[in-house]
Amino acid sequence: MLSVANLHLRTLLTLSWRNLWRNHRRTGIMLGAIAIGVWAMIFMTALMRGMVDDMLNQGIHNLPGHIQVQDPTYLDDPNVVNSIAAPGAELRNQLDQLGAAAWATRIKVPAVIASERETRGINLIGIEPAVEASISGLPALLASGRFLESDQDSGIIVGARLAERLETRLGKRVVIMSQDPDNNIRERGFRIVGIYRARLPALEEFNVYAARETLQKLLRIEGRISQLILVGDDYRDIAPLYRRLDQLLPSTLQARTWYQVDSYLAAMFNMMDGFVLVWVIIIFLALSFGLVNTLVMAIFERVREIGLIQALGMRPGLIVCQILLESLLLLLIGLGIGNGLALITIKPLESGLDISVVAEGMAMMGASSILYPKLTTADLLLANSIVIVLGILTSILPAWRAARLDPVRALNTT
């Protein structure tokens, strides 16, 4: 049975392959169309994926973190009162073994910053300098000065726009005021040791960073923090880390993933996969007209031959298979060329595609003006699968109609 099927397959493959090249020009044009369509699918998807990935990563960095642990009331009221106990030795040990790429504690409270000239409301953020690079990437954003050197560092880092608004600069002193848990005003002078530039101007204006322990002392919350931040290996696959963390935490604490914290980011993430699918299908629909036309013409030219092979005893099902195989070969070759083109055009752009002509617009969306195309296996498989599956489905009707031809009429066709 298997050897008969094998023989049939070889017969059909031989016929299909040779029939494909009967009209070189038509086949060449169709192959070109498929290749360009597939290239467009994959290339544009990689660009879009890279852009959205960049926006999401940036957004998650700004949250920050893939998972945040805090008091349940903290998100609605980021007050110093709604702080939680800093993890003890045992919990720190467990967190180290949790499988997170990095984790850190944070203080984050509303405050006021005052220079000699101006006063502004800010988010005062106490960080652990040693791990901050893995959490928010802040050290990489420094435009001038230095980063905080320890948990007890007495300097602060402000955004470039905030420095402008305050009419102050690197090295100058400012006063920061906030409230302690007893609602007493606490204030202290800090020297600006670093100025950063963020992609989102709003962040530069509001986020001011200081060493965590320094802020704990200022706010009289020694041993307490606002948040515990965790970063995983891939923002797309946070659920396992979340589950493991959730098992460690007492019920008084709330762990939230980045998509629970920021619904806009979550919507963008979910939309992207759907957008890729729609994009691929639209490209394919444009291709499908050419594919169907090519098949229909190929069958039209071979009506007599189809009548002959019916007369010789080839079952209608085998005739359908032969024509579908022809379509499949066309698709596979087109896919091969298209995938190859996509890979060789995406590879050189992996170091970044400069689109700074639209830098302001990109910044408003939270994206960089340098695009890094991101080609994922899932996107590659999706594009190829859609083309093959829909291509075969599109070919079924012409193939079926060919198999239903009346053999006598077909044989008498001139």
Place this chain on the structure above:
Amino acid sequence: MSTITCHQICKTFRQGDEIITGLDHVDITIETGEFVCLSGPSGSGKTTLLNAIGGLDTPDSGEISMGELRIDQLQRGPLADMRLHHIGFVFQAYNLIPVLSAQENVEFVMQVQGMATRERAKKARAILAEVGLEGLEKRRPAQLSGGQQQRVAVARAIVSQPDLVLADEPTANLDSVASAQLMELFTHLNQDHHVTFIIATHDKRVMRYARRLIRMQDGRIICDEAQG
């Protein structure tokens, strides 16, 4: 191979508003091993009868049987199987598959039947040699003359030793030498391998080989006689 029986076969065709009678209550019985020629003017129903017996066309009414098997009631798939395993066709216009070589065309039916590669290649080469095409196995139809193409088609029809060969004007495009060779081959197969032949022809040279001659006109059999 079983007796072929046609009982009250009728077949009409529509050409615009006109109804053309292809077969008009045809009754005929053909025994295994017979060598039958169908003759008659164009439009007499010879090809229509061949197509009906071969299962290529379904009659409007009547019965066609091959032994116990009612051909007129078979679906497309079983009809294809019947043709594949029991019937060889030789058409007037050679009807070769243009993308296959001469040998591959001859092997085609055996391939669909599921015969092993070596066996069918051996048979194909042998039959091509028998019809005088040794050395031309690898040529495609476009590289062969009309006579050579017809001989490939004949080789294809007989290579798997079918029970029945239906030939429609097989010598129409052959010269007299090639025609004679072809008919000798048919006769050899008929006499030595009991292959039943039904040949539609105008060619009197072909009719001379037949042991039974059936004349048709306007879709009817007007004469059915044995020949010496």
